[in-house]
Amino acid sequence: MKDGWVMVIGLEVHCELKTATKLFCGCPNLFGDEPNTNICPVCLGLPGSLPVLNERAVEMAMAIGTALNCEIRPSTFHRKNYFYPDQAKDYQISQYDEPLNANGYLVLPDGFRVGIERAHMEEDTGKTSHAGTSGRIHGADYSLVDYNRSGVPLVEIVSGPDMRTGEQARAYVTELRAILVATGASDGKMEEGSMRVDANVSVRRSEDEPFGTRCEIKNLNSVRSLGRAIEYEAERQIALIESGESVVQQTRHWDEDAGRTSALRSKEEAYDYRYFLEPDLVPLVPDAEWIDRVASSLDPMPAARRAALVDLFATDGGVSDAQQDLVTTVVDLSLDPLVIAAASAGVAPSLALARTANEAAKSAEAAGRLDPASFVALLALEESGALTATQAKTVLAELLEAGGGDPAAIAKARGFEAMSTDSLAAAVSEAIDAHPDEWSRFCQGDEKDEKKLTGFFTGLVMKATKGQADGKAVAAELQRRRG
Amino acid sequence: MSPTGLGDAAALADGVRSGGVSAAEVLEGYLDRIDAREGEIHAFNLVTAEEARQAARAVDARVAAGEDPGPLAGVPVALKDNLCTRGVATTCSSRILEGWQPPYDATVVTRLAAAGAVAIGKTNMDEFAMGSSTETSATGPTRNPHDTSRVPGGSSGGSAAAVAAGFAPLALGSDTGGSIRQPAALCGVVGLKPTYGTVSRYGLIAFASSLDQIGPFARTVADAALLFDVIGGHDPADSTSLERPAPAITSVLDRGVEGLRVGILSEHLDGAAADVVARTRMAADVLAGSGATVEEVSVPEVKLGLSAYYLIAPGEASSNLARYDGVRYGRRVAAEDTVTMMTQTRSQGFGAEVKRRIMLGTYVLSAGYMDAYYNQALRVRSMIIEGFARAYGTFDVLLGPTAPTTAFALGAKTEDPLAMYLSDVCTIPTNLAGHPAVSVPFGVGDDGLPIGIQILGPALSEGTIMQVATVLEANGGVS
Numbered sequence: 001m002k003d004g005w006v007m008v009i010g011l012e013v014h015c016e017l018k019t020a021t022k023l024f025c026g027c028p029n030l031f032g033d034e035p036n037t038n039i040c041p042v043c044l045g046l047p048g049s050l051p052v053l054n055e056r057a058v059e060m061a062m063a064i065g066t067a068l069n070c071e072i073r074p075s076t077f078h079r080k081n082y083f084y085p086d087q088a089k090d091y092q093i094s095q096y097d098e099p100l101n102a103n104g105y106l107v108l109p110d111g112f113r114v115g116i117e118r119a120h121m122e123e124d125t126g127k128t129s130h131a132g133t134s135g136r137i138h139g140a141d142y143s144l145v146d147y148n149r150s151g152v153p154l155v156e157i158v159s160g161p162d163m164r165t166g167e168q169a170r171a172y173v174t175e176l177r178a179i180l181v182a183t184g185a186s187d188g189k190m191e192e193g194s195m196r197v198d199a200n201v202s203v204r205r206s207e208d209e210p211f212g213t214r215c216e217i218k219n220l221n222s223v224r225s226l227g228r229a230i231e232y233e234a235e236r237q238i239a240l241i242e243s244g245e246s247v248v249q250q251t252r253h254w255d256e257d258a259g260r261t262s263a264l265r266s267k268e269e270a271y272d273y274r275y276f277l278e279p280d281l282v283p284l285v286p287d288a289e290w291i292d293r294v295a296s297s298l299d300p301m302p303a304a305r306r307a308a309l310v311d312l313f314a315t316d317g318g319v320s321d322a323q324q325d326l327v328t329t330v331v332d333l334s335l336d337p338l339v340i341a342a343a344s345a346g347v348a349p350s351l352a353l354a355r356t357a358n359e360a361a362k363s364a365e366a367a368g369r370l371d372p373a374s375f376v377a378l379l380a381l382e383e384s385g386a387l388t389a390t391q392a393k394t395v396l397a398e399l400l401e402a403g404g405g406d407p408a409a410i411a412k413a414r415g416f417e418a419m420s421t422d423s424l425a426a427a428v429s430e431a432i433d434a435h436p437d438e439w440s441r442f443c444q445g446d447e448k449d450e451k452k453l454t455g456f457f458t459g460l461v462m463k464a465t466k467g468q469a470d471g472k473a474v475a476a477e478l479q480r481r482r483g
Numbered sequence: 484m485s486p487t488g489l490g491d492a493a494a495l496a497d498g499v500r501s502g503g504v505s506a507a508e509v510l511e512g513y514l515d516r517i518d519a520r521e522g523e524i525h526a527f528n529l530v531t532a533e534e535a536r537q538a539a540r541a542v543d544a545r546v547a548a549g550e551d552p553g554p555l556a557g558v559p560v561a562l563k564d565n566l567c568t569r570g571v572a573t574t575c576s577s578r579i580l581e582g583w584q585p586p587y588d589a590t591v592v593t594r595l596a597a598a599g600a601v602a603i604g605k606t607n608m609d610e611f612a613m614g615s616s617t618e619t620s621a622t623g624p625t626r627n628p629h630d631t632s633r634v635p636g637g638s639s640g641g642s643a644a645a646v647a648a649g650f651a652p653l654a655l656g657s658d659t660g661g662s663i664r665q666p667a668a669l670c671g672v673v674g675l676k677p678t679y680g681t682v683s684r685y686g687l688i689a690f691a692s693s694l695d696q697i698g699p700f701a702r703t704v705a706d707a708a709l710l711f712d713v714i715g716g717h718d719p720a721d722s723t724s725l726e727r728p729a730p731a732i733t734s735v736l737d738r739g740v741e742g743l744r745v746g747i748l749s750e751h752l753d754g755a756a757a758d759v760v761a762r763t764r765m766a767a768d769v770l771a772g773s774g775a776t777v778e779e780v781s782v783p784e785v786k787l788g789l790s791a792y793y794l795i796a797p798g799e800a801s802s803n804l805a806r807y808d809g810v811r812y813g814r815r816v817a818a819e820d821t822v823t824m825m826t827q828t829r830s831q832g833f834g835a836e837v838k839r840r841i842m843l844g845t846y847v848l849s850a851g852y853m854d855a856y857y858n859q860a861l862r863v864r865s866m867i868i869e870g871f872a873r874a875y876g877t878f879d880v881l882l883g884p885t886a887p888t889t890a891f892a893l894g895a896k897t898e899d900p901l902a903m904y905l906s907d908v909c910t911i912p913t914n915l916a917g918h919p920a921v922s923v924p925f926g927v928g929d930d931g932l933p934i935g936i937q938i939l940g941p942a943l944s945e946g947t948i949m950q951v952a953t954v955l956e957a958n959g960g961v962s
Contacts, residue, residue, distance in 0.1 A: 282723060
């Protein structure tokens with residue numbers, strides 16, 4: 001960020017709810033099937049059809065509101081009117097001035113608190129594909145519309161204009177995503193569009209100045225694009241102002257390949273949505289009992305789960321910065337139950353955390369399905385010395401690939417048995433004898449050389465023993481011999 | 484009464500259920516009358532003779548098998564052309580829906596079939612129910628069977644005319660601002676606008692969703708009640724459907740009006756023709772003579788009804804009719820790009836009155852104007868509800884004319900939209916309040932054409948207003 005400038009960022013996140021059926025009809029909520037197969041008179045907006053609110057979608061929306069510390073309030077639905085071919089009724093049913101969830105907040109891992117203005121329910125549109133070179137509706141040869149997505153339930157989460165850096169915006173989306181996944185309401189897949197982010201960005205010279213004119217950026221398909229787009233947009237606005245021009249309030253499109261934003265429409269061209277109360281639906285007024293039931297069925301949120309992992313290290317003087325990152329990774333991937341299970345069974349928390357964040361995380365989906373007992377058994381083998389670190393990682397990979405199994409049996413099948421001290425000593429001797437120069441340098445070398453040569457000899461021993469040797473044991477043996 | 488005469492529906496159903504007459508015979512009688520006079524009346528957009536014959540045969544087969552096809556066994560029913568019928572063209576008398584065949588039945592259509600009724604055709608209407616004379620129909624006007632130089636009223640003019648002409652003993656219409664009651668009055672038949680939420684709107688092509696309600700036309704109060712009992716009741720497919728049984732009214736019609744407190748709504752006498760006012764006072768006398776207490780009452784708020792209605796209804800309509808864009812169904816005017824395609828489709832597909840209301844509605848919902856118009860109209864709507872509540876604190880029902888005049892001549896008001904709108908001045912307040920009201924024929928005016936008396940009541944008072952209607956019906960010949 002350029003010196004002398006402050007950025008102001010607010011984010012609007014659309015999240016598709018993982019309900020079995022759509023928001024206002026009984027069609028399967030399955031986008032990606034053969035086009036126009038999951039449709040009915042209601043989600044196709046046929047004349048005479050009427051919406052009926054999906055109770056499960058309301059519960060998921062309330063779960064999101066609860067997780068974001070919102071007030072859950074009596075709410076209504078409005079019609080947002082605009083013409084577009086993917087809009088089956090040429091209006092969208094959305095909550096407007098009386099959203100279900102309002103006035104909440106989200107705390108980032110570093111403690112920064114972002115206000116949540118509202119988290120309201122609405123229906124998704126169909127999906128249009130434009131044939132032709134432009135890729136947009138203007139200038140298309142023809143356009144095709146798939147209404148399978150029409151009527152899919154969405155919750156739109158609107159943050160306050162509280163973030164000041166692209167990094168905070170990224171952290172917000174990452175944390176929000178983890179929370180949405182934890183509520184069970186969303187799969188949080190930004191790349192697949194089940195979570196869509198629009199960013200409102202403005203700049204000003206100091207925190208004391210009023211907000212600058214903002215632009216809304218659309219088409220942000222990853223947390224990375226979000227950060228890039230925000231930073232590009234802030235620079236663009238600063239350059240405008242510094243050259244004596246002013247920022248025009250508009251909606252802008254992020255072009256990931258070009259790395260820049262371009263104007264979609266200005267405030268003057270903005271739609272007049274003519275919001276009015278949806279006469280086909282009645283007010284949604286959840287009672288206290290329903291709100292409590294939803295709240296009490298919520299699993300712990302990511303912040304609490306991170307704290308639970310950190311707690312495991314309390315007796316060891318807490319986590320290092322590196323371990324804190326591993327904790328975040330593990331919770332983001334919902335793999336914390338593995339660490340907790342291992343630690344409860346007496347495995348060192350640092351080992352459990354490392355194996356989960358570094359190895360299991362590589363196949364996070366499989367790891368999520370893994371029986372914690374087999375993971376615990378594997379770590380116990382490693383901790384006892386029965387398996388080397390390398391062997392343990394190999395067995396873990398196999399466990400994940402096979403979807404489970406007995407680690408001891410896998411180790412045995414692979415011929416993984418801890419080497420006897422004698423065979424290890426023999427292999428080390430062999431390596432030293434073959435490379436006397438390196439050995440003498442090791443014996444008299446400085447710290448840097450020593451580290452490099454430890455790696456050199458360990459590599460030789462590993463090669464000779466086909467990976468069966470424990471790296472740590474080799475290093476210890478080398479040290480012992482040097483005296 | 485002969486089975487194929489202009490009999491009452493209840494008797495027809497009894498005849499069919501008992502095997503005394505076949506549904507097929509009943510149907511042919513009505514089809515014959517349609518053949519004889521439909522060319523002159525144009526009550527229908529589509530007569531579904533073959534489908535009806537099939538349905539009638541199915542009813543007869545059930546009777547032969549010893550089953551009971553239901554309370555409307557073999558009774559032909561005409562359906563307003565804004566009620567969705569699976570595989571049968573449903574057009575709202577609009578070019579924009581020309582040829583469109585819904586893939587589903589409206590809930591009322593399903594309920595009719597389940598009760599053994601035989602759908603005989605789709606009736607003409609003002610385009611998208613916007614009008615009071617059936618003259619805005621893209622298929623041409625329907626004529627009043629009592630005088631074919633006159634309009635039948637609207638927007639459900641085809642349904643009213645079909646019953647009046649003996650094309651069907653029963654018909655369904657929809658009433659947004661009087662579209663059942665006003666044509667019922669002008670055609671001399673009974674028309675009931677039920678309490679909002681008692682009859683499912685699922686499959687009724689929307690005009691103004693917060694006002695629309697489906698209701699029956701019949702030649703007698705008892706038949707209208709019978710039809711209402713069949714179509715009413717909760718429907719989970721309509722979120723505004725009341726979660727309680729609709730009042731069953733057939734069984735309470737004969738309870739009389741002894742001790743009933745009847746208020747003559749003075750605002751509805753203002754501006755009505757002298758002969759209409761005279762008949763209204765005569766109706767009041769009949770009720771007084773039958774044991775009711777009758778007094779004149781003023782509910783000044785109802786005078787604001789028309790203005791509020793012409794902001795609220797077009798506002799909702801502008802949104803409800805947005806979907807006719809040529810993308811998914813109905814008419815499409817091919818064009819170079821999507822925006823032109825949508826614009827041309829709508830420009831060519833909608834008639835003048837529909838366009839007028841879409842523009843009006845779009846305007847009143849627009850940023851900067853919404854509060855002055857639409858929201859103000861909603862406040863007026865609340866005032867009207869309060870005004871009625873006050874009146875119903877003292878009176879059980881209110882009484883007035885259904886329409887200010889008898890049927891007017893074709894073309895008389897087509898050039899003057901405001902004059903046309905005024906023919907709904909007595910019926911609109913009921914829709915804004917969501918209350919029920921019935922129009923029952925009560926003699927004729929100076930021109931010999933039918934006059935309808937409207938009985939209004941609070942929510943779910945269908946039984947009471949139909950009791951009053953029953954008394955007026957029995958004494959309608961008094962002059």
